[in-house]
Amino acid sequence: MIGLNQPALLPSALLSSPDEREAVQKKTFTKWVNSHLGRVTCRIGDLYTDLRDGRMLIRLLEVLSGEQLPKPTKGRMRIHCLENVDKALQFLKEQKVHLENMGSHDIVDGNHRLTLGLIWTIILRFQIQDISVETEDNKEKKSAKEALLLWCQMKTICKMMSYGLAFNAIVHKHRPDVIEFDTLKRSNAHYNLQNAFNTAENKLGLTKLLDPEDVNVDQPDEKSIITYVATYYHYFSKMKALAVEGKRVGKADQLVGNYESLASELLQWIEQTILTLNDRQLANSLNGVQNQLQAFNTYRTVEKPPKFTEKGNLEVLLFTIQSKMRANNQKVYIPREGKLISDINKAWERLEKAEHERELALRNELIRQEKLEMLAARFDRKAAMRETWLSENQRLVSQDNFGVDLGAVEAATRKHEAIETDIGAYGERVAAVEAVARELEAENYHDVRRVLARRDNVLRLWEYLKELLAARRERLHAHRDLQRLLEEMRYIMDWMGDMKGRLQSQDSGKHLHDVEDLLQTHNLVEADISAQAERVRGVQRAAQRFTSDQQVYKPCEPALVGEKVSLLGRAYEELGQLAGERRERLEASRRLWQFLWEMGEEAAWIREQEQILSGGDCGRDLTSALHLLSKHEAFRDEMAARYGPLGHSIAAGQTLVEEGHFGAPECTERIRDVRAQWAHLEETSQLREVQLKEAVALHQFQTDANDMEAWILETLRQVSSQEVGHDEFSTQTLARKQREVEEEIQSHRTLIDSLHEQALGLPPVHANSLTGCCCLSRYEELESLSASRRQALEGALALYRMYSEAGACQLWVGEKEQWLDGIMIPTKLEDLEVVQQRFETLEPEMNNLGTRISDVNQVAQQLLGSDNRSKEQIHQTQDQLNNRWKEFQRLADQRKHALESALNIQNYHLECNEIQSWMREKTKVIESTESLGNDLAGVMALQRKLTGMERDLEAIQVRQGQRLWRNEAEKLAEEHPDQADEIHAHLGGIQEVWEELNATMKRREESLGEASKLQGFLRDLDDFQSWLSRTQTAVASEDIPTSLPEAEHLLTQHESIKNEWDNYKEDYEKMRAVGDEVTQGQTDAQYMFLAQRLQALDTGWQDLRRMWENRHSLLAQAFDFQTFLRDVKQAEGFLNSQEYVLSHTEMPSSLQGAEEAIKKHEDFLTTMEASEEKITGVVEAGRRLVNDLNANSDKIQEKADSIQERHQKNREAANELLSKLKDNRELQHFLQDGQELTLWINEKMLTAQDMSYDEARNLHSKWQKHQAFMAELASNKDWLDKIDKEGQVLVTEKPELQPVVQQTLEGLQSQWEELESTTRAKAQCLFDANRAELFTQSCSALDVWLKNLSGQLQSDDFGKDLTSVNILLKKHQMLEHQMEVREKEVQSLQSQALALSQDDAGVAVVEVDGQQRRVTDSFSQLQDPLNQRRQQLLASKEAHQFNRDLEDEILWVKERMPLATSTDHGKDLPSVQLLIKKNQTLQKEIQGHQPRIDDIQTHHRGMSPGKEEVDGEWQSALEQRLVELRDSWAQLIAETDERHARLVEANRAQQFYTDAAEAEAWMGEQELHMMSEDKAKDEQSALVMVKKHQTLEQALEDYAQTIHQLANSSRTMMTSEHPESERINLRQAQVDKLYAGLKDLAEERRGRLQERLRLTQLKREVDDLEQWIAEREVVAGSHELGQDYEHVTMLRDKFREFARDTSTIGQERVDAVNGQADDLIESGHPENASVAEWKDGLNEAWADLLELIDTRTQMLSASYELHRFHQDAREAMGRVREKKEALPSDLGRDLNTVQHLHRQHNAYEHDIQALSGQVNQVQDDAARLQKAYAGEKAEEIHRSERSVTEAWEGLLGAGQARRHLLLDTVEKFRFFNMVRDLMLWMDGVNLQIDAHDSPRSDLIISLLFVIVVLQCWFY
16 A cells, blocks of 8 residues: 655654554544445444345445445344455455455455555545646646645645644645634634534535544554545535536526426325335225225326326436437436336335235225124124023013922922033024124224114023023922921921820939939930931021011911911920920939849849858968969959949948938938948958968968978079089080079078078967078078089189180290291391381281280289289299290391391492483483584484483482482491492482483583473473373273272262363363464474374374273272172171071080070071172172173172172071071970979979878878879879970971980989879878878868858859859859869768778777768758759759840840931942941841841740749730830831832932943043143044054044943933932933033044144154255355365265255255145244244245355355366466476587577477466466455465466577577677688788788788777677
8 A cells, every 4th residue: 555755745754653543543533434334324333243244235235336246144143244355355356456455255254454554545546546736837747645735735735634724624635615724723623623614514425534633643644544535535626526527517407407406296196106005094895895806997097197197208308418418529428326227126116015915905995894793793693682582581581480399499409500511501602602702893983883782682681581590599498398398397297296295294214324324215206316416506597598578579478477487496405304204203213213222233243252252262272372372362353343332332322311312212222231241251351361471471482492492402503513624615615604604692581581581470379480591591601612612613714714825825826936046147138128027917916915914914913912822833834925925026026127127228329220220311411412402303302311311300300409319328328338449439329320310401501592482391291291101101001900899989089080071171282273374374394393293192192082981990990800809898798797607506405505596597597688689789899890700800790600609609508507506405405394394393392202291280281182192183184295295296306306305204214203102101101190180171171161051052143234144153163173173082981981891890980881871861851952942043044045035136126226217328439338238238238137036036935934934024025025025126128128129219210310420531531631722742642642542542432332321321210200200310411411412522623633634744854954054054154165166076075966966856846845835824824933933934935055055066066166267377377387397508619500599599499488378377366356355365366376477488598588689699709710711811911911911902901801890790
C-alpha cells in the first residue's frame, strides 16, 4: 500500500501509538461504511464482527461499484462465511485490487489489522483511485493521493491545517455562503474543526467521519484524514459536474419528469391495491363472501389490464430517454432508487402475489361459510328434536301415582330409576347440540345469536327436566321411607306383644340349675329388648321427618304418624318395666338356691376331711412321711382356699336373713352348723401337722447321717494315700483326681452344717439316734488330709515340670553351642551374608529360650521356698542351666559382633570401588561432550547426557554433603586398626575423583552457556521421554504379586500410573504442538531426526496405553488369584482345625461326658456347616477363575480340587465320629443304668442286712416296712430285666461292646440274687424273732381299720347332684383298694396264726385263733355292705347323669333354634355361601346329634328304678322334659330344611349378581384400557400396543360366551319367578349395554392405534433418514482438500461417486418419506402439525446436505485447479531447468566451430519457444487463480508463477546472452581472420618496400588506409 509522505498536507502527521491509531481508524471506517450502506437501509455496529459473515461486505461493494455481486450463501456456518468473504475478495481481485497477505479466514476470524486494511484498500480503490487533478500549468496530471494532495493545495492554504482552518478553507472555497472564514482564529483549533465538521454535516450532507479530538492531536491518523478529505473532494467535484452538465440536459428533463410522475402514480396505485388486497376483513356471511369474490373478479378483468399497459409504456419511455441522452453524449439517466423498472417489476410481482393470496383467502372463506351454513342447519334440526323430547318427558315426570303400600312404592321407584337412566343417557345428545353451538360460536357464525338463544332454550328445558326428575325422586323416596317406617312399626308392635306374655310368667325355679336356666333365658330376652330399643329410637327419629312442620312435602297426615309413634313408645316402656320385675324375682330365687348349694358342698367336704385326719399314721420311712406331709400341706392350702368362698357364702346367707328373704330360717340353721364343723376341722388339722413334721425331721436326719458317714469313709480311704506319681504324666492324673475329690468335699460342707442343725432341732425323745457330731469330726479330719495330699501332688508336679523344661533347654543350648563353635568367619561377602542370615534366624529362637529359662527359675524358686525334699537337686539343676545359658549368650554375642565387623569392612570396600568407578565413568562422559553442541544433533545429545548426569550427581552430592563416607570410614578404622590405612586410602580416592568430576562438570556448563529455546524444548522432551520410558518400564514390569497386599499395592500403583498418565496428557499435547512448530518446514537432517523422535514419542504414548491395559488385565487376574489364595488359606485353616478336632476327639467314659461330647460334636458340625458355605464359595470362585482363563488356572484348579476333597473327607469323618459318639452314649447310658442299679442294690443291701429287730416295741411297723421293702424289690425287678434287655439289644446291634456289657450284666445279676436272698433271710428272721407280738399288733391294727370302714359304709349320703356322687364314688374306690390290700394282710395273719399254732400250744394258741377268726369274720362281714353301697352310688350317678344329659340336649336344641329360624339370607355371595355352610354344618350337627337324642330316650325306657324315680312329681317333670325335647328336635329339623331351600334361592341370585359385577368390573377394566390415552413412543411400542389390543379384542370376543351364560341364568330365574326377578332383569340389561359400548370403544381404539403405528413408522423412517443425512453431512462437511495433485484427484473422484450415490438414494428415500407424510396429512391424522414439522425438518436437512455437497464439490474443484496449477508449474519449472542445464558453455576454437555452435543455438532457441505455451498457460492459470484466492494461497500461487516466470526469463536471458556471445565470437574470429589476411598483405607490402628504395606514394596511402581501418575495427 502507498503511504502519504507529503508534509504540506499534514505537517505533524507522525506515526501515533498503534492502539490509538486503530481506534480512530475503526471509528472512521465504520462511519464511512454506514454512510454508503445507508443507501440500501443497512447498517453495521461493529466493524470487526459484522463483516465476518461477508453479507455486509458484499452489499458495500455492490453499493460502491454499482455492480451485482454473486448472491450471498445462506447459512451461518463458518464455511458459508468463508465462501461469502471469498466472493467479495474475488470481486476486488477482478477490480485489479492488490490484497497482500489477506485471506477470507482473516476476515471471518475478525483480525483487526487485516479488517482495517481491507476497508482502507476499498477506500483507496473506490474513493481515492479515481481522483485525477491537473497541475496549474497543465503540464502534469496527478492521480490518487497525489491528486488529492494537489487539490487541497490548490483549494486551501496548507499551513492552515495545523490550526484547524484547512477544512474550513475547503468548504469556504466552494461554498463561501456557509462559512465566514475571516472570523476564524488560529488559536482556537478545536472550535475551527468543530465548525467545519458540523457545517459539512448539516449544510452539505457529508457524514461526520471524524471528531475534533481525532484531528487536534500531535499525531493524527493519516488514513482517517485522507478518507474524510476524499468525501469533500467527491462532493465538490460532483457539484461542479452537475453545474456543467445542467446546461446540456434541458430537453431530456421534461421526459424525465414525465417518467418520474408516471412511475410514481403507478407505484402508488400498486401499493394502494396491495393494501386493499391484503385486507382480510372478509364478510362474515355466505352472500357477503360471494359478493367480495365477484368484486375481485371485476378487478382482475376491468381495473388491472390498463395498469399493465401503463407499465409497458413506462419501459418504452425510459428507453427513449436513455437513447436520447446517449445521442447527446450525456450521462445516461438512471431513475433513482425506488423508481427503476426493476423496482416497478418487483412491486408488480408483489401485486401478483397479493392478488393470488386474496383469491385463496376468498375461496377458503367461501368454503368455511358453506360449512357453517350446513352446521347451522344440522343444529336447527337437532335442537327441534331435543325440544320436543324434553317437553314430553317433562309431562311424564310431573305425575305422582306412587301407590299406597310398600310394594307399590318400590315398583314405582324401580320405574323411576329406569326413567332416570333413559334421561341420563339422553344427556349426551343434549351435549352434542351444545357442542355444535360452541363450534358455530367459535367459528363466528353470522347468525350465532339465534343459535345461542336456541341452545340456551334447549339447555333450559334440559335443566328444568332434571329438576323435575330430582323433585319426583325426592317425593318418591319420601313415600317409600314412610311405608318402610309403618312396616317397621307393625313388626315391632307384634314382637313386643309376644315378649309381654313371656315376661308375665310366675315360674321362679325349683333348684339352682333351673333358676340359672331361667335367668339365662331372661338375659336373652333383655338383650332382645335392648336391641329393639335402637330400632324404636330409629323409628321415632325417622317419624320426625313426617311430623315436622318444616317438611314441605307430606306423603300422609302428620297426626296419624305421631299417634302410631307414641303408641309404640308406651308399649316399649311397659315392656321394659315387666323385664325389670321379672329379673328381680329370678335373682332373689337364684341367691337362695346358690346359698343352700354352697353350704351343702362345704358341709360334705368338712365331714370327709375329718374322717381323713382322724387316722394316726405318720409314715414308716422318710418317703412315706414326706408324702403324708405334702398331702397335709395340700389339704391346708385347700382349707385356706375354701375359707374365703365359705366366708362369702355365709355373708350372702346373712344378707338374705337381714333382707327378710322367704328362706331366712333355713339359712340361719345352715350357717350355724357349718361354722361349728369348720372350727373342729381346724383343730384336728393343726394337731396332725405337728405330728407329721416331727416324723419327717427324724427320718430325714437318719437318712442324711447314714449317707454322709458312708461318703466320709470312702473319701478318707482316697485322701489317705501316699502315692504322688513317678513322672509328670502320672502326677497330673493324680492331681486331677485330687481336685475332683476336693470339689466334692467342698460341696459336702453345706450338707454337714445342715445335718448338725437338724440334730440340734430334733425333739429330746430322739436324742439316742444323734450321729451328727461324729460326722462333723470325721469331715474336719477329711479336709486336713485332703489339703496335705494336694500340696504334695503340686510340689511333685512342679518338680517334674522343672526337670523336663531344664533338660529341653540344655539340649537346645548344647546343639547351638556346637554350631557356634564350628562357625568360621569367612572373607568373602557372599559367605558373610549366608552366615548373617543364619544368625538372624537364631535371635528369635534365643528370645523364646530366654523366656522358658525365666519360667524354670521362677518354678525353682517356688520349690526352694517350700519344704521340698529335693532342694539340693533343684539347686544343682537351676545353677547348671543358668550357667550354660550365660555362656551361650556370651559366645553368640562374640560371633555376631565378629560377623558384623567383617560385613561392614567388605561392604565399605565394595561401595568405595563402585563409587570411584562410577565417577570416573561420568567424568569421561562429560569430557566426551566437548565436541557436541555445535548443531541440533549435538544439542540434543548433550542435553540428554547432561540432564541424566545432573540427576545422578544429586544423589552423590547428598552423601558427600552429609559426610556419610567419612564418618563411616572413621568408625571402621577405630574398630579395625590393622586396616585403617586401607580404609583412609579408599576415602581419599573417592574425594579426589569427586573433585575431578565436579571440575569437569563446571567447565562444561561454563562452555555451554545459557540454553536456547530449542535446548529447553529438548530438555523437556528428554524429561518427558524419560518419564515415558520409566512409565513404560513400570508398566512393562513382569512382577507377579505373591500376596494379596502386594497385589492390591501393585494394582493401586498401576492405577496411579493411569492418573499420572492423565496428568501428563496436557504436557504431551503442548510438547507435540511445540515440536510441530519447531520442525515445521525444516529439511535439515537433525530436524528430521527430531521429527522422528516426536513420531516415536507418539508411538510410545499410544504403546503406553496399550501396555497399561494389558498390564491392568494381568494385575487384575493376579489380584483375583491372590484373593483366591487368601480364601484358600482361610478354608485350609478351617479344614486343618476340623481335621485336628476329628483326630483328637476321645471317647468319654461317662454318660454326661458322652452327651457333652455329642453336643460338642453337633456344635462342631454346625460350625462345619457354617464354614461349608465359605469353602463352597472358594471352590466356586476357583472354578469361575478357571472358566475366565486365569493365568494360574492350573494352580487354582489344583487348590480347588484339594479343598473340595479334604472337605468331603472331613464330612465323612465327622459323620463317622458322630456315629461312634452316639454308640458310646448308648454304652455309657447302659453303664450308668447299671451303676445306678448297683448303687441302689448296695443301698438296699444295707437295709436288708439291718438286724435291729430284737425289741418288740415297734415290731409290727418293722414287719410292715420289710413287707413294703420286699414289695419294692419285686417292683424293681423290672428295672433289672429292662437293663438286661437293653444290654442284649446293645450286644446284638454292636458286637464290639459285648465284653463290657456282658461283664456289667453278670455283676448286676449276682448282686440282685444276693439282695433277694438276704431279704428273704431277713424276713424269715424278723418273723421268727417275735411272731406272737407281731401277730397281735397286726390284728389290733386291722380291727381299728375295719371299725372305721364300717362307720363309713353306714352313711346314707348318696349325693345330691352329679358332682357329689362322683366324689363319693372316688372315695368308695379308694376303700375297695384298701380292702384288697387288707385282704392280703388277713391272709398273712392266717399263715402266721397257723405257724404260731404249730410252734406253741395252750392258751396262747386259743387266743391267736380267736383273734384271727374275729378279724376274718369282721373283714368278711364288710364285703356285702361295700358292694351294696357301690350299687347304690352307681344308681344315684345314673339318675343324676340322665337328668344332666336331658337338660344339656334341651339347651343344645334351644341354642341352635335361632340359627335355624333366622331370616338373614345374606347381602352378597360370600355371606350367602357362609350362611349355607353354617346351615349345612347345623344339619350335619343335627344328623350327628340324632343318635344322642335316641340314646336318651332309649336310656329313659331302660333305666332301672331307683330312689329318685319313686318320686312321682320328679317322674312327671322328667316326662314333660322328654316331650319338650322331642317337639323342639322335630321343629329344629323342619326349620333347617326350610332355611336351606331359602338360602339356595338367595345363593342363585347372589351368584348372578356376583357374576354380573365381575363382568361389569372386567368390562370396566377393559373400558379403561380402551379409553387409555397412552401413546406409543416408538414403532416397537406401537406394535406391542396393537398386538395387545388385538389380544384384548379376542378376549372381548371370548367374553361374549360369559355374557350369554349370564343372560341364560337371568332368564332361568325369571322363568322360575324368583323374588328378585325385576332387579335381575335390570342388571342383565345394564351388562348387555356395557358390553355393546365396550365393543364400540374397542373399534375406536383399534383405529387410533393403527394411526399411531403409522405415525411411529413415519417417525422411525424420518429419524433413520436424518441419521443417514447426518452421517453424509460429516463426509460432505469435511475440510480435507488434498495434500497434492494425486490426492485431490482421488478425493474429487470419490466425492463425485459419493455425491451421485447420495443424490440417487437420498432422493428416493426423501420422496418416500414425503409420500408417507402427505398420506398422513391428507387422511386427517391428529398429529398433522408434527408430521408437517418432521417433513419440513427433513427436507431442510436434505437441502442442507445437497448444499454441502455442492459446496464440497466446488471446493474440491477449486483445490483440484490449484494443485493442477502447482503441478503444471513444477513441470514447467522442471523443463525450464532442464533446458537451462542443457545450454552449453563452449564458444568454439575457430570461426567454423563458432558458426556451428551458433546454428545449434538457433535450433535450441527454436526448441525453447515450444515451452512458451506451457509457461503462458501457467501464467494464465496463475492470473485466474489469483482472482479466486487471497492471503497465503494467493502468495503461494504468486510465488509459483513468479518462480516459473523468473526461470523462464532467466532461460530466455541465458539464451539471449549465449546468442550475443556467439555472435561476438564470430565477429572476433572474423576480425582475427581479417587481421591475419592483412598481416599477410602487409608482409607482402614490406617485401615490396624492401625491394624498392623509395616508397611510392600509392603504397603509403594504402598502408595508412589499412591502419585506419584496423583501428576503427578494433575500437
